[in-house]
Amino acid sequence: MAGDLITILFNAMIWAMATFLVASGLTLVFGILHVLNFSHGGFFMIGGYVAYTVLSMFGADIPLWAYLVAAIVASVAMGGTGVAVDTLVFRRLKSVDGVYVLIATYALLLVCDGVVKLIWGLNYLSVSPPRELLDVIFLGGAILPTFSIFVILSGVVVFLVLDYVLNRTSAGRILQVIAIDPWMAGVVGINVSSVYRWTVITGFALAGLAGGLLVANQSLSPDLAGIFILQAFGVVIVGGMGSVRGAFVASIFLGLVEALSATYLPNYPGVLFFATIALVLIVRPEGLLSRQATT
Amino acid sequence: MTGISRRGVIAGLGATSLAAPFINRRAFAQSGDAIKIGVVTALSGPQEFIGNFVLSGCQIAVDQINAAGGVLGRQLALEIRDDRANPAEASAAARELIGLGANLQIGTISSSVALAMGPLMTQEGGVVITCGAGTEKLNHENYNEHVFRPGDGPYMRMRAQARLMAERQPEVTSWTGLVPDHEYGRTTWAVYVDGLLQFYPEIAKADPEILDPIIVPYGAGDYRTFVTQAARSQAQGIYNSTYGGDSVTLFQQAKPFQLFKDRVLMDSANEFIVAGALKGDTPGHWTGIHWYHETNKGNPLSDQLYDDYVKKTGNTQPMGWVSEAHAGIYAYAKAIEKSGKSDTDAVIAGLKGLEWDTATGKRLMRAEDNQAIKDVELIYIEPDASGPLGYKVTDYVKVDGNTVIEPPTPGEPMTLRKPS
Structure with a gap:
């Protein structure tokens, strides 16, 4: 019984933190720029492929330091891509209707798909977890793989860093000011355009980081962009559009829903997840935590 | 003009x-x-x-x-x-x-x-x-x-797989499935069960125990909850009908749980997809294949x-x-x-x-x-860390299609054996 409970909680946390890693950049960009970046999953996917390319130099025996370096390389690569995307796409979308933003970012997703097929091909690929994270821990009858613990810790660390920067630094406070009233922020001398750019770079870097950290978590294929993005949109919506804390809380909440659903309603996978999202939208359409209060 | x-x-x-x-x-x-x-x-x-x-x-x-x-x-x-x-x-x-x-x-x-x-x-x-x-x-x-x-067709393929298990693994009599949540996934499991219920009594002289299959979502990024369910199962054999990237992710996430270590794994149709991705991490498994050049x-x-x-x-x-x-x-x-x-x-x-x-x-x-x-082809794949591909085919068989095909009943649904 204790083992079952630990397993459910553990599985919920893996799901939650893997999803939060993907959702963090998405919610940051939406919170500041109010751009719902449909292509975020595409850059997460490319981040995974970049990490795969770096790690393929090590064969099957990958040291932890190399794994982390690969994730950082993926993050930097996607951050750099963010500069190009901001210049070529996002800046041109500032004054247009949200529908056009969705179309443009969906087109970007298709570009990501094409890039992956062009460079890495159609074959399914995978990466082994680092050699230091191949063990398991037995706790009260539950099996806890160390790589899964690493994923959970990665999600928590990313959240703590983001939360600290957004709420405890002057840069974070400037971001919150711009998110609420960019015009007034400009009037008082803040370089809004520059802040926008750095927000996009950070959002894309987070997508790349998620791709790199999760590269050994699942298969790599051109379908990867769509696999996590649906979950990520779920936690962004439930958490409160643009709220990093909300996304973190929502990812744990929905992770629990998913784990309980899989355990107690095994014949209806996913049903409870979507029912919960629908229920939250009906009861609390602004999400669990609203952005204005919690960014 | x-x-x-x-x-x-x-x-x-x-x-x-x-x-x-x-x-x-x-x-x-x-x-x-x-x-x-x-x-x-x-x-x-x-x-x-x-x-x-x-x-x-x-x-x-x-x-x-x-x-x-x-x-x-x-x-x-x-x-x-x-x-x-x-x-x-x-x-x-x-x-x-x-x-x-x-x-x-x-x-x-x-x-x-x-x-x-x-x-x-x-x-x-x-x-x-x-x-x-x-x-x-x-x-x-x-x-x-x-x-x-x-x-x-699925009737031939899955029943050929069940027949092979009855011949090669007569001691593996309890089975569960990793079954994707769509109609075809459930059909493959139902046909495999039909084959187990026919061929184990006929060939292995044993009644198979059919445990509830584990229904998994299609296109998910995390299958650990389902892996832990399967790991807790008493089944000696697992039938997998997830496909492509889902299978790669599932097998990858199943490795720390040693899900396939002491169990027989029969895979419905991934051919070399899983092995090509997982290479040395590929669990030993049988899989259905439309054509393997070495067999022919x-x-x-x-x-x-x-x-x-x-x-x-x-x-x-x-x-x-x-x-x-x-x-x-x-x-x-x-x-x-x-x-x-x-x-x-x-x-x-x-x-x-x-x-x-x-x-x-x-x-x-x-x-x-x-x-x-036609004959149904099956191959057994094992990891081969030192080989050029990271895996190798160590066994291959053909099952005579005539022994596993259903009689023609166009316009009518298949009729299958069900566990009592």
């Missing part, structure tokens, strides 16, 4: 477009020198990976047949369209190709596309050969005489297909869909030769009851339900 008014042109165009659906498309079919064969397959979208193998198989078969003088002195020519595994796009492409004279079509991978093709081909006067579409409805509830399956070594068609494929692509590990398309084109060639004509009715008549040579040996296209009888 041409005498052509704008109003007249508009009226003419309108009348033409209104009349177009009623023009008999058969009138346009196959009037040129080359016999056109339409390839409508997934060249983008979720099944692009498979579609490329299908296209290669078609191209190699056409090149081989043309190099040998063609069919009835005429060359074969392919007209290629992308269906994105989408029934609507496939229907549009198929209609267009029939209009261009390609009444003979091939390449359907997706079950939903295959089911859409029957009524369309009846209406438009074409015929289609599928290349891996798995739905059992094709030769049962949705049987249509314009649709042919030259490969093994010595068969001139197989050896030639393998050589031509490697020469064409540089890939030394082709997947079996190459052979399905190759066999389909050869079926058309033989059917045209048999009937002496390439129009739809003649080709349908030629295909029914056709016996022809393929890369996997002789196949018979059963006349009653357009389902081929």
Whole structure:
């Protein structure tokens, strides 16, 4: 019984933190720029492929330091891509209707798909977890793989860093000011355009980081962009559009829903997840935590 | 002063477009020198990976047949369209190709596309050969005489897998499944169970214990909850019918739980997909395959297909869909030769009851339900960390298709044994 409970909680946390890693950049960009970046999953996917390319130099025996370096390389690569995307796409979308933003970012997703097929091909690929994270821990009858613990810790660390920067630094406070009233922020001398750019770079870097950290978590294929993005949109919506804390809380909440659903309603996978999202939208359409209060 | 008014042109165009659906498309079919064969397959979208193998198989078969003088002195020519595994796009492409004279079509991978093709081909006067579409409805509830399956259907494949287990693993009598949450996934499990319930008592002299399958979502990023459920199960054998990237992710996440360490793993249809991705992390497993060149070594068609494929692509590990398309084109060639004509009715008549040579040996296209009888091929894959691929095939078998195929019951659903 204790083992079952630990397993459910553990599985919920893996799901939650893997999803939060993907959702963090998405919610940051939406919170500041109010751009719902449909292509975020595409850059997460490319981040995974970049990490795969770096790690393929090590064969099957990958040291932890190399794994982390690969994730950082993926993050930097996607951050750099963010500069190009901001210049070529996002800046041109500032004054247009949200529908056009969705179309443009969906087109970007298709570009990501094409890039992956062009460079890495159609074959399914995978990466082994680092050699230091191949063990398991037995706790009260539950099996806890160390790589899964690493994923959970990665999600928590990313959240703590983001939360600290957004709420405890002057840069974070400037971001919150711009998110609420960019015009007034400009009037008082803040370089809004520059802040926008750095927000996009950070959002894309987070997508790349998620791709790199999760590269050994699942298969790599051109379908990867769509696999996590649906979950990520779920936690962004439930958490409160643009709220990093909300996304973190929502990812744990929905992770629990998913784990309980899989355990107690095994014949209806996913049903409870979507029912919960629908229920939250009906009861609390602004999400669990609203952005204005919690960014 | 041409005498052509704008109003007249508009009226003419309108009348033409209104009349177009009623023009008999058969009138346009196959009037040129080359016999056109339409390839409508997934060249983008979720099944692009498979579609490329299908296209290669078609191209190699056409090149081989043309190099040998063609069919009835005429060359074969392919007209290629992308269906994105989408029934609507496939229907549009198929209609267009029939209009261009390609009444003979091939390449359907997706079950939903295959089911859409029957009524369309009846209406438009074409015929289609599928290349891996798995739905059992094709030769049962949705049987249509314009649709042919030259490969093994799910009934044959899954029952052959159950038969092999009864022969090779008679001591493994308790089974569960990792079953994707869609109709086809549940069907594969149901047929596998039917096979277990027949062959274990017959061959292993033991009654199998069928445990509840674990239903897993399609296209998820995390399967650990389902893996832990399976790990807690008392089953000695696991049947996997998840597919592609889902299987790779599931097997990858199952490794720390040692899910497959002391259990027999029978995989429905991943061929080399999982092994190619996981390499040295691949768990030892049986998998169904449409064609494995080593199994068929010595068969001139197989050896030639393998050589031509490697020469064409540089890939030394082709997947079996190459052979399905190759066999389909050869079926058309033989059917045209048999009937002496390439129009739809003649080709349908030629295909029914056709016996022809393929890369996997002789196949018979059963006349009653357009389902081929062929041997079912299975391979056992193990990790091989020091090898060039990271995995290797250590065993392969053919199960006689006649021993596992159902009797023809076109128009009626399959009847399956169920655990008591």
